[in-house]
Amino acid sequence: MIPLCVLGPSGRMGAQVATLALASSELRLCSAADRAGSAIVGSRIAGSDVVVGDDLQGALSQAKVYIDFTTPASTASAARIAAKQGCAAVVGTTGLDAEAESALDELARVAPVLVAANFSPGVALLLHLAELAARALGPAYDLEVLELHHRNKVDAPSGTALALGKALAKGRDLDFQAALQSARTGQVGPRKDNEIGMFAIRGGDIIGEHTAFLIGAEERIEISHKAQRRSVFASGALRAASWLAERAPGRYTMTDLLGF
Numbered sequence: 001m002i003p004l005c006v007l008g009p010s011g012r013m014g015a016q017v018a019t020l021a022l023a024s025s026e027l028r029l030c031s032a033a034d035r036a037g038s039a040i041v042g043s044r045i046a047g048s049d050v051v052v053g054d055d056l057q058g059a060l061s062q063a064k065v066y067i068d069f070t071t072p073a074s075t076a077s078a079a080r081i082a083a084k085q086g087c088a089a090v091v092g093t094t095g096l097d098a099e100a101e102s103a104l105d106e107l108a109r110v111a112p113v114l115v116a117a118n119f120s121p122g123v124a125l126l127l128h129l130a131e132l133a134a135r136a137l138g139p140a141y142d143l144e145v146l147e148l149h150h151r152n153k154v155d156a157p158s159g160t161a162l163a164l165g166k167a168l169a170k171g172r173d174l175d176f177q178a179a180l181q182s183a184r185t186g187q188v189g190p191r192k193d194n195e196i197g198m199f200a201i202r203g204g205d206i207i208g209e210h211t212a213f214l215i216g217a218e219e220r221i222e223i224s225h226k227a228q229r230r231s232v233f234a235s236g237a238l239r240a241a242s243w244l245a246e247r248a249p250g251r252y253t254m255t256d257l258l259g260f
């Protein structure tokens, strides 16, 4: 059994990961750590004898792999500590800044690291289909992305929407950053040929929905993914952790894991 540490077990995702990890036949939940001062610190993960701590170093030292659905700042500090211990990282936190990315690059020199904005197998397929569709239909079709999430999500557009935009840009041979047109407002003028528009809706308890639009003069194609349960991300992250623990140091993606 591979010893696993879960970060942020008080969170929506961390709680799911910790619960599902207890049923794993490959992973053994050995530690969990949350933010110092969090109400969960000192309590037990239900159904286990793992007590949630706030000592990241102590928690990671017991594990071969950790799963991180927290905040960009926390992702950066966890990666820096894990690099000293050679602990593999499965990171689902989105909105990562340059500091977090560089800490993960450093970690990848000594341990395997898999970062994904979305751990559902369906979204991995969606990204492939979007790239294929953009390539097949060509410049006569305008590319747009719409994402919907619950009212508590703090970053926009979602990491998955950005990945979807990048997949469309790749299919069309566009520079994604140059093509990106976030939430049009005001006198924006007519749409340019090489734009990729991106829109975020927030409300209620929507888990996560993403649609790529390819809009032509006479027809439009919509390729959509709708997460029905948050557990789809948690089980994907656990699958990634089992797989990643046996890999060589370096950066990996969901495509490497799923073999599309």
Ligand SMILES: NC(=O)c1ccc[n+]([C@@H]2O[C@H](COP(=O)([O-])OP(=O)(O)OC[C@H]3O[C@@H](n4cnc5c(N)ncnc54)[C@H](OP(=O)(O)O)[C@@H]3O)[C@@H](O)[C@H]2O)c1
Binding pocket: 007, 008, 009, 010, 011, 012, 013, 014, 033, 034, 035, 036, 037, 038, 039, 069, 070, 071, 073, 074, 091, 092, 093, 094, 095, 116, 117, 118, 119, 120, 233
């Ligand atoms: N890749 C995917 O498939 C996927 C799917 C869903 C969500 N996400 C992303 O995952 C992240 C978390 O989402 P969520 O909905 O679970 O958010 P959330 O409910 O706010 O959970 C974040 C958790 O991180 C904890 N945390 C903050 N600082 C920490 C630290 N220094 N050490 C350890 N834990 C710390 C928070 O604790 P406190 O509450 O005590 O501050 C909280 O429990 C977001 O970036 C979200 O976009 C990714």
